[in-house]
Amino acid sequence: MTQHDDADLPQGPYKLRLFITGSTPRSTRAIENMRRICAENLEGRFDLEVVDIYQNPEATKELQIIATPTLVKILPEPLRRIIGDLSDRERVLAGLDLAPLGEDDQAHS
Amino acid sequence: MAAKRTKVDAAASSTRLAPLSKTPTGIKGLDALTLGGLPTGRPTLLCGAAGCGKTLFAMTFLVNGINKFGEPGVLMSFEERARDLETNVASLGYDVAELVERKQLVIDHVYIERAEIEESGEYDLEGLFVRLGHAIDSIGAKRVVLDTIEALFSGLDDTAILRSELRRLFAWLKDKGVTAIITGERGDGQLTRYGIEEYVSDCVILLDNRVEDQVTTRRLRVVKYRGSSHGTNEYPFLIDEHGISVLPITSAELGHRISHESVPTGVPGLDDMLGIRGYFRGSSILISGLAGTGKSTFASAFVNAACERGERCLFFAFEESPDQIVRNMASVGLKLDQHIDSGLLDFQAARPSLYGFEMHLARMNRDIEEFAPQVIVVDPISAFRGPSSEIHSTLIRLADICKSKGITALFTSLSSSGEQMSESERSVSSLMDTWISLKDTEANGERNRVLYLLKSRGMNHSKQLREYQLTNHGIHMVDAYVGPDGVLTGTARIAQEAREREAGLSRKQATERRRREVARKRAALDRQIAELRAALETEEAEMATLIEQEEARELAHGSERSEMAAIRGVRS
Structure with missing residues (x-):
């Protein structure tokens, strides 16, 4: 998998921000899922910041947050938002440009 | 309990x-x-x-x-x-x-x-x-x-x-x-x-x-x-x-307070025709007529009079621009510009086709709210084209708004030629308290203007057709002239008046002639009497002479006889 990454996908550092709402089960699940994906796919080249919008409501305006949880990929460009508890690993990877979407996902959209 | x-x-x-x-x-x-x-x-x-x-x-x-x-x-x-x-x-x-x-x-x-x-x-x-x-x-x-x-x-x-x-x-x-x-x-x-x-x-x-x-x-x-x-x-x-x-369609009920006060029409002769010497304050007036009969002039005269009393007037013009109206009315001696300057008169002009009726109504309502006039003029309502039900509902609401605010509203309407009422007229006729109809009469190769009051609710009013003239000094109502064939107007009236004058003169002359004739007859008779009397006197004079002569002869005869007797020596 790492070999595949090296060949096709962006190399630069990932700047990610995960917006959650306190310690709801969904928020916790999102954090866990994200940590796992980062560890498996972005080892050593990511910067993940978890923002609790209850603590920091201003932040919602800045990055146009409406749904929670939302993972925002700020870098590399283009900006992408992945909403939900990140339980669909394939779609998260697609959103992060880490894996192209399969046929299965095209049927979704 | x-x-x-x-x-x-x-x-x-x-x-x-x-x-x-x-x-x-x-x-x-x-x-x-x-x-x-x-x-x-x-x-x-x-x-x-x-x-x-x-x-x-x-x-x-x-x-x-x-x-x-x-x-x-x-x-x-x-x-x-x-x-x-x-x-x-x-x-x-x-x-x-x-x-x-x-x-x-x-x-x-x-x-x-x-x-x-x-x-x-x-x-x-x-x-x-x-x-x-x-x-x-x-x-x-x-x-x-x-x-x-x-x-x-x-x-x-x-x-x-x-x-x-x-x-x-x-x-x-x-x-x-x-x-x-x-x-x-x-x-x-x-x-x-x-x-x-x-x-x-x-x-x-x-x-x-x-x-x-x-x-x-x-x-x-x-x-x-x-x-x-x-x-x-x-x-x-x-x-x-x-x-x-x-624009909420104001109170659908007819509960507005009414006024018994009269507002002069701005045309002295017209005031005389209305039983209360003017329109009722807060009533709706319709002036309908053919093109060129002076509808706007009547409206302007009303506005002018109101402004001169110090009332606020709002003029909704749908056919002419305000400047044009001011200029045209100056030609009949109505100086509207001074009222605009003093802030008593305001014009709101718009093309009728600019919006739908409802929008016009909303706009007029807003203008009325803002300007708070005592008098409004809508000139003319016939500029609104469309289904009569819509015109009707628009005008009924406008009239209603005015009534509820005690505003005297004057509407003009251009009639189509002939006796037929135009769509807008028919639809509003029942809303109007006073309806003045302006007409053209054509006769003897000329056109004259007459008006009559089709109706005027709540007052006695003249039922006569009256001729009027648009002069340099405003609208002049001519005294009614009713001839044998109806009201006479224009030169026909003048001619008839001349004829009557002539007839009067000849009647006077005839009388004079007769008087002279009688005088002459009397004189002739007097003369005859004098002649007869003179003849009689002559006769009498002759008679007297004859008698004298007779007496003289008698006397002479008598003396002659005595003389003869004496001569004969016979004494009697």
Whole structure:
């Protein structure tokens, strides 16, 4: 998998921000899922910041947050938002440009 | 017993719920027809097709809240960016940037780009709640607008989540106690495209923008208002540089107070024809006539007289520009410009085809509210073309507005040639208290103007056809001249008058002639008598002479005889 990454996908550092709402089960699940994906796919080249919008409501305006949880990929460009508890690993990877979407996902959209 | 009853009454009244509290929108007509405004602390759905003015309406609600009622507001826009919004509402004279600066208004643009979003797993809209809650709390907002929340549906896939979240949002807004307007795009067969009226059920207002005969009319209808009575009709509304105004069809009942006061018509001769020497104050007057009969002149004369009394007049011109009217009226000695200068007279001119009837009505209503005139003129109502039922309803409401405010309203109407009433005339005839018909009469190769009072409610009035002239000094009513073949006008009248004068003269001459004849006869007779008398005298004189001669002869004869006797010697 790492070999595949090296060949096709962006190399630069990932700047990610995960917006959650306190310690709801969904928020916790999102954090866990994200940590796992980062560890498996972005080892050593990511910067993940978890923002609790209850603590920091201003932040919602800045990055146009409406749904929670939302993972925002700020870098590399283009900006992408992945909403939900990140339980669909394939779609998260697609959103992060880490894996192209399969046929299965095209049927979704 | 009585004491007991009052106790019961008191108990009953204490259990009665307080009436629904309302938040005024500051949009005058709307507050009137919702009997106070939108339900306080509840969401109201404002729906309509694109271009109906939903955003402007909602913005007006917020700006009025801040400026008129001291209630800060939040606008969450899902479509337009804050900058664009500011520009758009600047056309209504709202300085939104300044309100934002003063921390009275928060504009939050929610940007949803479908291509940026990937959905993975469960989510909710807590982000939106937090964002809105933060905006509300930051300025202590009492009013909230969500414009157009249905944009969420195009940005997010999971409609099941969206629906349940929207339901939660509206409940949350209620808990927050903010008065909210949620706008929605009109959908097929339902009020909004995604059917959110299902969740916002306290008050639903529908905006509409219809094109009929190439004329658009904006209309508003309160579809439902839980816990309150409201006007149920469609009401026209207007968006222009003065903001938004809705025209509630004023009290449908005929309960307005009436006046017994008379208002001079501005034409002395016409005053004489009306039993109270003028129109009733607050009545509706129709002046109908063919082209060139001086309808506007009569209207202007009325306005001129009113301004000279110090009353305020509003002149709605639909065919001529104000300057043109002023110039034309100067030619008949009516100096309207001085009244404009003194601020007593105001012109509002517009092409009839510019808007639909409803819009015209809304505009006129607003102008009347602003200018507060005692007299209005609509010149002419026949400029409105369209189905008579609409003209009728428009004019009935205009007349009603004027009556309820005690304004004397004068309408002019251009009749089509001939005896047939025009559409607009027929439809308004029953509304009018006084109806003056101006006519042309053609005879002897000339055209003359006559008028008559078709009706004048509540007063005795002249039933005569009267000729009038438009002179340098205004309208001059000519004394009625009724000849054997009806009223005579123009040169026919003058000729008839001359003929009568001539006839009178010859009659006088005939009498004179007769008098002289008699005198002459008498003189002849006298002469005859004198002659006869003279003849008699002559005869008498002759007779006397004869007698004298006879006597003389007798005497002579006698003496002769005695002489002879003496001679004969015979003594007797």
